[in-house]
Amino acid sequence: MEHRIERIKKQLHSQSYKLTPQREATLRVLLEREEDHLSAEDVYLLVKEKAPEIGLATVYRTLELLSELKIVDKINFGDGVSRYDLRKEGAKHFHHHLVCTQCGSVEEIENDLLEDVEKIVQKDWGFEVKDHRLTFHGICKNCQEVPVKVKETNEI
Amino acid sequence: MEHRIERIKKQLHSQSYKLTPQREATLRVLLEREEDHLSAEDVYLLVKEKAPEIGLATVYRTLELLSELKIVDKINFGDGVSRYDLRKEGAKHFHHHLVCTQCGSVEEIENDLLEDVEKIVQKDWGFEVKDHRLTFHGICKNCQEVPVKVKETNEI
DNA sequence: GTTTTATATTATAATTATTATAAATATAAA
């Protein structure tokens, strides 16, 4: 983790941004909860545990900054809040998601399944693809076996 | 258009919803502007032209209802507002979008480019795909030719 | 065609998420 923070620090500096304690605390939360899809509010509450003096607006600004630098990706699963997802190191593209409409769980897919599709889009539509967002909605493996059981958390 | 409204009317009735004048006016706006990606506010303003007494909350409720019935799809391109897009008649899946990061234009792709990918997801992840959201971000054909020229509307 | 009744609408008010502002503080460079 330290290694990764160090790298991000350099990336910030190279664009003349500072790695303030607040930004570092935010990053640490994102790294620790890499599997989750936290909203700004979620991040705020978690950061507050280690740095109680932080303000919500700072978290928003930090997430916005990290988003511009492509360190995190901002996603929206349609529930009215933006969620922030760390991009894997060196990943050119955003990873995909499987959202279960029954239990609300979100699974990540690292593999880039869209290479062929992007080529088609590029060729047939003349559109120069820079990134993508792909989400599947459906029933997860678990819910197929055990029907109807709803998850009670908002930390998707 | 009448034909299509008639069909939706039946669909509503079959689930014991009424086709009120407000709902019909909203539907007509959506049908007339099928190519666009209107926000609730956009729809509201357009509906107001033909039915000035309508309230914003009603538009929201109507869009929500149509969304549940899979007549429209609710999408979010990351600009903080939900947009509503008519589903093509008989389409099982949502169509795809090409969002230009330069001029903000949104192009639609009708073709289902994900059949193969869905098979993989189904097989390798055991996830039963019901629907998908696919958006490509990049530079549209137009902007590749004429660099830097920003569109001034919010009606993507 | 009326009447009836559940459903829908209106006109707010209330929430929720996010962004802007101004004063105070911290940081890095000179």
Next chain:
DNA sequence: TTTATATTTATAATAATTATAATATAAAAC
């Protein structure tokens, strides 16, 4: 150190969406 710049805090403002309670209405039953 000093200085200039970037950042944060605390709060207010904005924007999008949802809830509420009184009223009205579509469509089924008579």
